[in-house]
Amino acid sequence: MQTTLDNSLAQGIVELARYNELSALNSSRLNDNAASVDKFGKSGSTAASKIGQLSYQVNDIVGGLVSGQSPLTILAQQGTQVSQILRE
Secondary structure (H helix, E strand, C coil): CHHHHHHHHHHHCHHHHHHHHHHHHHHHHHHHHHHHHHHHHHHHHHHHHHHHHHHHHHHHHHHHHHHCCCCCHHHHHHHHHHHHHHCC
């Protein structure tokens, strides 16, 4: 986009004031896009972390059920940990 603006200015298609306005708008949009990509990347790593933590809890729940623990005991032990992971 900036190259097109530069060429338009060089060829006299766009005036300097309009060029500066469009360049500022282009820069602003690029910064917004960069911020969105950064935010998306952080949310992805957070989701991956939660999935990893939940897998440990599911493993504990299944292990408890297989070993014959009461489902209420498992709920008491693992329920708060699962809810903390989901609230983060």
